Amino acid sequence: xLEGKAKVEDTDMxxxxxxxxxxxxxxxxxxxxxxxxxPIAAHIKKEFDERYGSGWQCVVGSNFGCFFTHSKGTFIYxxxxxxxxxxxxxxxx
Numbered sequence: 245x246l247e248g249k250a251k252v253e254d255t256d257m258x259x260x261x262x263x264x265x266x267x268x269x270x271x272x273x274x275x276x277x278x279x280x281x282x283p284i285a286a287h288i289k290k291e292f293d294e295r296y297g298s299g300w301q302c303v304v305g306s307n308f309g310c311f312f313t314h315s316k317g318t319f320i321y322x323x324x325x326x327x328x329x330x331x332x333x334x335x336x337x
Contacts, residue, residue: 246309249325250266250270250322251322251323252320252321252322253323254320254321255319255320256316256317256318257317257318258317258320261285261296261317261320262320264295265288265292265320265322265331266320266322266324268292269284269322270285270324272287273290273327275287276333278326281304281305282304282321284304285302285304286302288302288304288329289301289302291332292331296318297333299315299333300318300331300333301331301333302312302330303329304329306326306327306328308328310326313335314333314335315318315333318332318333319331
C-alpha cells in the first residue's frame, strides 16, 4: 500500500472524505495493475457511488487535461505513486 505517500494538489472535499479518497485509491493500486488505469478509476467510482450516492466521476492516469463543473465539496485532485487521480461529483443543474 502507498498510504501516506499521496500529495493532494487541490480539493474542496471535507477532510474525512479526502482521507477516504486516498485510502480507496491506495487500495485500488493493490488490486489492479498500475499500468491499467481504467479498472482503477472504475473501482474508485463504484466505491464513491456506494458511499456517497451516484454521480461520481473518476479520472486516473499520468498525463491528462480536463475541464469540468463539480458540486461544491466533492472535488479532489492528488498524486499517488506515478499516477494522478481526479475524483468529483458532477454538478446538477
